[in-house]
Amino acid sequence: MARLNDNYLKLKAGYLFPEIGRRVKVFSEANPEAKIIRLGIGDVTQPLAPAVLKAFHDGVDDLANTDDFKGYGPEQGYEFLIDALIEKAYKPLGVELKKSEIFVSDGSKCDCANILDIFALDNKVAICDPVYPVYNDTNVMVGRTGEADDKGYYEGLTYLACTEDNHFTPAIPDKKVDIVYLCYPNNPTGAVATREDLKKWVDYALANDAVIFFDAAYEAFITEPGIPHSIYEIEGAKRCAIEFRSFSKTAGFTGVRCALTVIPEELMAETGNGEKSSLNKLWNRRQSTKFNGVSYPVQKAAAAVYSEEGWTQVKETIDYYMENARLIREGLEAAGLTVYGGVNAPYIWLKTPNGMSSWDFFDKLLSECHVVGTPGSGFGPSGEGFYRLSAFGGRENVLEAIDRIKKNLA
Numbered sequence: 208m209a210r211l212n213d214n215y216l217k218l219k220a221g222y223l224f225p226e227i228g229r230r231v232k233v234f235s236e237a238n239p240e241a242k243i244i245r246l247g248i249g250d251v252t253q254p255l256a257p258a259v260l261k262a263f264h265d266g267v268d269d270l271a272n273t274d275d276f277k278g279y280g281p282e283q284g285y286e287f288l289i290d291a292l293i294e295k296a297y298k299p300l301g302v303e304l305k306k307s308e309i310f311v312s313d314g315s316k317c318d319c320a321n322i323l324d325i326f327a328l329d330n331k332v333a334i335c336d337p338v339y340p341v342y343n344d345t346n347v348m349v350g351r352t353g354e355a356d357d358k359g360y361y362e363g364l365t366y367l368a369c370t371e372d373n374h375f376t377p378a379i380p381d382k383k384v385d386i387v388y389l390c391y392p393n394n395p396t397g398a399v400a401t402r403e404d405l406k407k408w409v410d411y412a413l414a415n416d417a418v419i420f421f422d423a424a425y426e427a428f429i430t431e432p433g434i435p436h437s438i439y440e441i442e443g444a445k446r447c448a449i450e451f452r453s454f455s456k457t458a459g460f461t462g463v464r465c466a467l468t469v470i471p472e473e474l475m476a477e478t479g480n481g482e483k484s485s486l487n488k489l490w491n492r493r494q495s496t497k498f499n500g501v502s503y504p505v506q507k508a509a510a511a512v513y514s515e516e517g518w519t520q521v522k523e524t525i526d527y528y529m530e531n532a533r534l535i536r537e538g539l540e541a542a543g544l545t546v547y548g549g550v551n552a553p554y555i556w557l558k559t560p561n562g563m564s565s566w567d568f569f570d571k572l573l574s575e576c577h578v579v580g581t582p583g584s585g586f587g588p589s590g591e592g593f594y595r596l597s598a599f600g601g602r603e604n605v606l607e608a609i610d611r612i613k614k615n616l617a
């Protein structure tokens with residue numbers, strides 16, 4: 208009989224969102240008249256920007272005539288999109304990238320997972336706790352870990368606690384790791400890293416020959432000046448960091464699918480014989496073999512995000528979500544809750560009142576306010592006692608949800 212990959216059996220069976228769904232279903236069946244407001248899952252709700260939509264349509268029309276028809280595109284992405292990213296996404300930050308350093312893909316989730324293909328299994332890996340579950344679970348899937356303990360920590364991974372005490376920016380590990388995942392602005396805590404915070408990580412990585420996987424999926428939501436949008440704004444980062452970016456949250460592409468990964472040419476890792484070798488070349492080889500590129504109309508749409516008109520419109524939607532975030536944050540603070548995030552990220556990370564557990568608070572808001580968020584403990588043991596609300600809802604729902612929570616806690 209064929210053998211399956213036993214590593215998958217170590218995973219806690221997709222617990223968080225199915226369990227939320229189960230509890231919501233039980234409640235709504237018992238209370239069919241309740242109008243439930245969902246501010247849980249991190250998905251966007253507002254339509255694509257008109258300029259982006261037009262470019263998308265034009266891209267489809269190109270496929271209708273022989274002269275403009277496109278078949279397979281470059282596995283790395285079309286030059287028109289890579290050029291737009293170099294000029295509009297990175298140059299304004301003072302970051303100069305070469306065309307060969309950007310790889311367009313159909314999502315950051317898959318890139319964050321697939322990147323493990325080009326690293327040896329015996330690398331020591333550190334992830335934050337709480338964390339975007341993809342980083343943890345993909346390391347389990349490839350076989351880098353043992354079993355999970357009672358708390359949910361997998362043997363062999365280093366967990367960096369992000370707590371109220373350290374303002375959700377973890378301390379640099381006191382031991383040597385080879386790979387560290389960082390996500391700023393952070394999902395789920397909404398925390399950001401300052402230039403000084405990131406410099407510490409870059410210095411650590413350079414001193415330890417480590418590689419940083421920097422997930423910048425939410426960089427477009429930074430509102431405060433001075434907060435880095437890219438790890439490459441930090442001197443030396445091109446020698447130690449891979450950056451992931453996505454159009455998903457930035458421009459409402461969660462259903463359209465487009466993202467990018469940056470691997471600078473000077474980023475090296477060690478071969479089995481102790482020689483230095485280019486990760487950029489290896490990733491290019493990996494993508495050319497296992498990936499056939501993002502569809503042409505999607506890349507046309509993505510490039511339009513960085514047109515003058517496109518960016519103005521995309522920014523309006525981001526501002527709309529960040530106004531939601533402000534309303535949620537200020538509303539909950541007025542209700543007496545301790546609240547984090549929501550200033551440079553579309554997530555509000557609130558401390559549950561009176562030391563309530565994350566799931567108890569979830570049940571309370573569901574049954575008493577008919578509002579659904581995400582229990583913090585679902586993102587890792589250090590998320591216990593916290594609860595995440597997303598700012599991606601429609602304005603009316605956000606206002607209604609906050610009003611109900613305020614009245615409930617008053």
Ligand SMILES: *Cc1c(COP(=O)(O)O)cnc(C)c1O
Nearest residue numbers: 314315316339394424453455466
């Ligand atoms: C939403 C999200 C992404 C984006 O994933 P896509 O596959 O590009 O949609 C990446 N990282 C984090 C932390 C996210 O929350």
